[in-house]
Amino acid sequence: MAFLEINNVNKRFGQFVAVEDFNLKVERGEFVSFLGPSGCGKTTTLRMVAGFEMPTEGEILISGADVTHKPPNQRNVGMVFQSYALFPNMTVADNIGFGLKVARKGKDEIAKVVDEMLALIHMESFRQRYPYQMSGGQQQRVALARALAIHPQVLLLDEPLSALDAKIRVELRTEIRAIQQKLGITTIYVTHDQEEALSLSDRIVVMKDGHIEQVGSPFQIYNFPETPFVASFVGTLNVVDAVVRDPQSGALTVDGQEIQTAQPLSVSAGQTVRIAVRPEMLRMTANSGSGGTNELSGTVDTVTFLGSIVRVQVRLEKSKLFFDMFNNPHLVPPQVGEKLTVYFPREACLVV
Structure with a gap:
């Protein structure tokens, strides 16, 4: 039996369906992120686990106990909010010890845990x-400590870093992951930031319109998306139209140039499909006919300097592709208007 189970959960607000047929099993000590755009139901699902919302249907189990209709103070979960939610009239120590005080723990125990x-x-x-008297990052650390002080069975974090600047976000997410691994606490993390989800999680639950689109490890979600939404939402992606020439061999044409997929296609010849290629799979090459690779030729449309990378966009007849080059002092990027051939392996060509 999984440590946290969310079984057939639905949540409706009047006629609006916020979450539908949500099923997930989380193992003890696992870090799972709910990832998706605003309004996809991820925070509502988190709030149902916390006890701030009650499911319309379904059940929630923690360590085998049914907590579906229990209030938050009877679930032993810790919650970290986006807005910190610290008590402004309390010191750091008092904020951290607040939950223990409510639980009527002794002064010595509270002092020990706060330390x-x-x-x-x-x-x-x-x-x-x-x-x-503290920065946003410091306040969020205190909010995290307050949630952990009660020794919760499950730690819930609702977009805890979204109000912080980029550098602090990276630092704090590293600390959150290190603390979670040190304590071995089961954690659910809500975010719309794909980089956070990919860098933090053991598994990611990608959501859209109240439904689960895909559940998998960061590697699986990024490299093997199961739906067009996951392919486009997670990571950056080139998506172009292609005409099927030979479904059995996976042969396609993009603006008249032939490429191949690694697997046969389950569509008819002459049909137009959309193909997706991650920009990091594209490389510049001066050689044609390389075995096992696809090649597309075009004209450099734009070259954009982005610090650690240089992003190059290549225009075919109608379609456009972009790829990134790692910046270094000796890099000579292509020039706008230059003819350029890019190549990518057949395995990188996903039909969406």
Whole structure:
């Protein structure tokens, strides 16, 4: 039996269906992210696990116990909110110890746990500060420590880094993952940021319109998307139209240029399909006829400097493809208007 089970859960607000037929099993100590655009139902699902919303149908089990209709204070879950939600009139130490105080723990136990949490988030010297005296990243560390202080069975995080600047987000997500692994706590993390989900998670649940589109490891989600939505939402993607020439051999034409997929196609000759290729699979080459690769020739449309990478867009007859080159002091990028051939392996060509 999985540690956390969400079985056949539905949530309706009047006639609006926020979550439909949601099924997920999470193992003890696993880090699972709910990833999707705004309004896809990921936060509603998290709130049902927390007890802030009750499912219209279905059940939620934690460690074998049915908590579907229990209030939040009877579920032993810790919650970290996007807005920090610290008590402004309390010090850092008092904020961290608040849940323990509500649980009527003794002063000595509260003091011990607060010291442990402050050490865990490396903020021992901040114990007497108030929220207004700290940065956003520091406040979110305190919110995380407060959620962990009650030793929850499940840690829930609702877009906890979205209000922070980019550099702090990267630093703090690394700390969150390190703390989660150190404590071995089962964690559900809600985000719309694909980079966060890919870098943090053991598994990712991609959601759209209240449904699960795909569940898998970051490697599976990125490299083997099962639906057009997952392919387009996770990572950057080139998507172009292609005409099927020979379904059995996987032969296609893109703007009159022939390419092949690695697998036969289950469509008819002459049909137009959409193919997707990750930009990192494209390379420049001066050689034609390379075995096992596809080649497309066009004209350089734009060259954009993005710091660590240089993004090159190539225009075919009607379609456009882009690929990234790692920047270095000796890089000589192609010039706008230059004729260029790009190649990519047949396995990288996904029909969506």
